[in-house]
Amino acid sequence: MKRGLVAALLAGLLVIGIASFVPGPNPVQAAEAAASERTITVTGRGQLDVKPDTAVVSLGVTELRSTPMEAYSALNASITKIADALKGMGIKEDQIQTSVFNLSAEYDWTQDRGRQLVGYRATNTLTVTTQELDKVANLIQAAVEAGANDLNGVSFSVKDSDKLLEEALKLAVGDARAKANLVAGELGARVARVKSVSIQDQGTSLVKARAEMALDGMAAAAPVPVFGGTSTFSATVSVTFELE
Numbered sequence: 001m002k003r004g005l006v007a008a009l010l011a012g013l014l015v016i017g018i019a020s021f022v023p024g025p026n027p028v029q030a031a032e033a034a035a036s037e038r039t040i041t042v043t044g045r046g047q048l049d050v051k052p053d054t055a056v057v058s059l060g061v062t063e064l065r066s067t068p069m070e071a072y073s074a075l076n077a078s079i080t081k082i083a084d085a086l087k088g089m090g091i092k093e094d095q096i097q098t099s100v101f102n103l104s105a106e107y108d109w110t111q112d113r114g115r116q117l118v119g120y121r122a123t124n125t126l127t128v129t130t131q132e133l134d135k136v137a138n139l140i141q142a143a144v145e146a147g148a149n150d151l152n153g154v155s156f157s158v159k160d161s162d163k164l165l166e167e168a169l170k171l172a173v174g175d176a177r178a179k180a181n182l183v184a185g186e187l188g189a190r191v192a193r194v195k196s197v198s199i200q201d202q203g204t205s206l207v208k209a210r211a212e213m214a215l216d217g218m219a220a221a222a223p224v225p226v227f228g229g230t231s232t233f234s235a236t237v238s239v240t241f242e243l244e
Contacts, residue, residue, distance in 0.1 A: 044176025
């Protein structure tokens with residue numbers, strides 16, 4: 001009985017010993033296989049320059065009076081007149097939004113008298129959005145003639161910006177693949193598949209036109225030209241291809 005048990009134990013140890021000597025993955029061979037893998041990394045760029053289709057005009061009025069109620073009443077009358085003038089130019093009410101509405105005391109300071117109350121200033125700024133870009137200059141002119149004395153500027157944008165960014169991204173991917181195919185062909189290789197890809201940058205650069213000018217006497221002048229320029233949508237991708 002003891003001899004059988006000893007024999008069984010020896011047989012088990014022999015199996016374990018043989019298993020421990022089964023050759024595993026060779027680190028040198030694995031390193032050589034990794035080194036033999038051929039890849040190429042390229043950067044693709046895509047860009048679209050388009051004309052804007054939307055203009056946002058920021059303008060309003062500020063009134064200075066001796067009492068808060070006088071300033072508020074004057075502001076109310078002025079902004080109503082400006083809004084009516086804009087509507088008379090075809091602007092709908094849902095295209096006009098109040099962006100600033102403020103009433104505060106205003107002080108002056110001199111060496112002799114120190115701080116003195118000048119009055120109360122009420123400010124109301126409207127944001128006007130329109131797709132009729134050819135009317136922007138006339139809209140500003142109409143608002144100034146109606147009493148607007150605060151012009152913050154004009155900005156331009158494109159409504160369907162997401163679609164244009166997608167198109168720029170497609171151009172970037174196509175540019176990356178074309179570059180990889182060109183270089184691989186020159187090296188006598190062929191692009192097999194994509195190993196990795198990353199989007200390094202994606203965005204839009206909107207050209208903005210700002211109108212900063214003295215408004216005194218502008219009502220009697222001709223409308224100031226406003227130019228929309230272009231909007232640039234761009235995307236950049238980095239792609240690593242495997243070669244064969």
